[in-house]
Amino acid sequence: MSPADDERAFLATYDPTAFERPSVSVDVVILTADDDALHALLVRRDALPQRGRWALPGGFVRASESLEEAALRVLNDKGGLRDVYLEQLYTFGRPDRDPRMRVLSVAYVALVAHARLPPLAEGRALCTLHVPWSGEAGGPVMVLGEGGRPLPLAFDHGEMLAMAVKRLRGKLDYTPIGYQLLPPHFSLRDLQTVHETILGRALNKDSFRRRMLASGELEATGEREQAVGHRPAELYRFVHRSAL
Amino acid sequence: MSPADDERAFLATYDPTAFERPSVSVDVVILTADDDALHALLVRRDALPQRGRWALPGGFVRASESLEEAALRVLNDKGGLRDVYLEQLYTFGRPDRDPRMRVLSVAYVALVAHARLPPLAEGRALCTLHVPWSGEAGGPVMVLGEGGRPLPLAFDHGEMLAMAVKRLRGKLDYTPIGYQLLPPHFSLRDLQTVHETILGRALNKDSFRRRMLASGELEATGEREQAVGHRPAELYRFVHRSAL
């Protein structure tokens, strides 16, 4: 019998139920920047468990789809979002993280320009993130709702939000990823504000300009800001570096 | 009925089989540096599927254990290793990545000093990694066995190895994580060699020394190298920074 026949014969008799299997979901941290603050799209749970608490949009992974496809589906179904930056974050697997049963959750981060967010359906909200630590130290984050009150988060979704911010801060050191949170054309000031919002600290204007322009990833569009009460800034777009 | 009662009543009637569930495994990239090269501990599969190919040590996640506990169990059972650096890497979930059934795999990276590796059991090997790309560009890696011949890898384990190297290279820019691959006391030359091995390029000696000593994470032990044919280097140990 050839090795290929071996494989076929084996697979025909294999029992896939021999090991206990957990449920697997994806949860997506959908981040936006506006008004000098980071916001995340959260969904109020109206089903048990954890009814009334706020959760990241998520869903169970279907048998035929990859993890990333599941995350894209969640983005589309729960946020009405397509073609956004999406990156796998971390997989959470504490046995007791969901009281119903064993559920692993693969967390993703998505970045969306504020203007691209469709109107929010009932039970959804853009909640403001408060990050009380600097750099990539990590730690808990607080999420404020409409009235500025802290919102109770479901499951370990607070951890996921915190890790998303941490990851983003790390990436910003070597990637101008902030443009994912801006419209296609933006001023350098806009970009700096986004970076400052993510990092939670002020940046040096001159140095920021120099770094961004030297990166070769920005291209002047020739357009300028409209109707601002001062000298309008030139608008730039992002271009992907040809080779490094 | 109180919210807490609601939760209890709900959980009592919840059907955990309502969604299809994949199997979940952990695979651990156990890395070591020796002879100016990175090595990974691989296991030759003698069961189907993919019999004869080389795989990362791994195992299915049990119902009662967290992902990290599963990875620690794999380290102990398949590598005889305890108290090593361990970090979650990425979760691989292509629906067809295992021909038996849907298996998600949460990959971990472990770093082990070469001297701490116990003798290898039958069917295990320390295989040399060849990384044909520089920086964090990413790309495929080649794994060489005893005779220097490329080994066929099982499933998507080549991707896991490549991502482990990529992650490690990224971390090295801001963490002297290389000490995890060295004995407790080591010379600066040893540390530099490890960093060069991981990065795949030569580093400036003076600058490396300055950076390491300035980081505040190294402490001179007062000991020196023994029986080298030249001036012996001072040995250092790592200390965890108190505050940043």
Added chain:
DNA sequence: TTAATAGTGTCTCTGAGACACTATGTG
């Protein structure tokens, strides 16, 4: 004209690379 921000030119400071020089072990 004034207010406000965009954008530039330049000085300084710091960290990395380069390199020469000294120190200290073995044979």
Added chain:
DNA sequence: CACATAGTGTCTCAGAGACACTATTAA
């Protein structure tokens, strides 16, 4: 002694911060 590598002192260069100065728009 020669030799090899550890470790230091110092020059140069590049990038970041600081800051003053010019440019350009709306009101």
